[in-house]
Amino acid sequence: xxxxxxxxxxxxxxxxxxxxxxxxxxxxxxxxxxxxxxxxxxxxxxxxxxxxxxxxxxxxxxxxxxxxxxxxxxxxxxxxxxxxxxxxxxxxxxxxxxxxxxxxxxxxxxxxx
Amino acid sequence: xxxxxxxxxxxxxxxxxxxxxxxxxxxxxxxxxxxxxxxxxxxxxxxxxxxxxxxxxxxxxxxxxxxxxxxxxxxxxxxxxxxxxxxxxxxxxxxxxxxxxxxxxxxxxxxxxxx
Numbered sequence: 001x002x003x004x005x006x007x008x009x010x011x012x013x014x015x016x017x018x019x020x021x022x023x024x025x026x027x028x029x030x031x032x033x034x035x036x037x038x039x040x041x042x043x044x045x046x047x048x049x050x051x052x053x054x055x056x057x058x059x060x061x062x063x064x065x066x067x068x069x070x071x072x073x074x075x076x077x078x079x080x081x082x083x084x085x086x087x088x089x090x091x092x093x094x095x096x097x098x099x100x101x102x103x104x105x106x107x108x109x110x111x112x113x
Numbered sequence: 114x115x116x117x118x119x120x121x122x123x124x125x126x127x128x129x130x131x132x133x134x135x136x137x138x139x140x141x142x143x144x145x146x147x148x149x150x151x152x153x154x155x156x157x158x159x160x161x162x163x164x165x166x167x168x169x170x171x172x173x174x175x176x177x178x179x180x181x182x183x184x185x186x187x188x189x190x191x192x193x194x195x196x197x198x199x200x201x202x203x204x205x206x207x208x209x210x211x212x213x214x215x216x217x218x219x220x221x222x223x224x225x226x227x228x
Contacts, residue, residue: 008153031213043204043219044156088155098215100146100169101206103155 001026004091006104014112019076021107023089026070033072034101035063036088044088048074079111117207117220125226126195133191134223138207145188146217147180148204156204162188163210195227 005024013019023033032051036044050056050063050072062075076083086108090101118137126132138145144163148156159178160170164185177195182188192199202224206217 004155034216036219043202043222046216046218049216090155092215094169098210098213100158100161101148101156101217102158105153105155 002104003027003093003102004089004104006087006089006107008105009108010110011107012110012112013079015079015081017079017111019079019083019109019111021074021076021087021089021109022071023073023104024071025089025091027091027093028067028070030070030091032092032098033063033065034090034092035061035072035074036090036103038086038088038106040085047087076109079109081111081113084109084111117205117218119203119205119220119223121223122221123224123226125228127228128197129194131191131193132195132225133189134203134205134225135187135189136205136207136220137187138205139209139218142207142209142218143185144208144210144215144217145182146206146208147188147190148206150202150204150222151200159190192225195225197227200225200227 034049035047038044048063050065056063060077064073086106088106089104093102120135146161147159150156162182177193180190202222204222205220208217
């Protein structure tokens, strides 16, 4: 079992819809979670991080964390074609839940006009 | 630009040659990470520094790879006797750890192609 798992997709949604991206992790001790967006040929760009159970909202993005079920999700409301990218879930694996990030393989999102 | 910078952005080399990449972190960041990413995969951890000390090195990193961060500022990653399997995007990230909080910011990456 991989430490961090994501469905590689592609996930295709129409413009204006809600895109839901999911990530599961294996270490129950994990406490912080990061979502990065990566456009083709570019480097990862931080979108959000979440530490606590529940929801965290930032503009059109909402991160949801459920530690009991060991999954974290990213919702993108009012999806735009410019949101088309690969979304990477990452979990720190160092002491105190900092340090090196373990990434999932990423989910490719396609937003169709 | 106050973000993480990496040079060169692209490197094409022949198998067996040595290559060196440079990363300049965000100035106040005390931690610097190197990752490698191949097509269709997420970034894979290679090594990291806190100030000038190299604190961890991936078991996957062969002895052909070496990294330094003299004076705790910029870092270099050298690959000796390159192999075609070394072809990848090499990413640098920097962060400032404050207690239990740490957020890594990535540079633009160096894309390596070994012929």
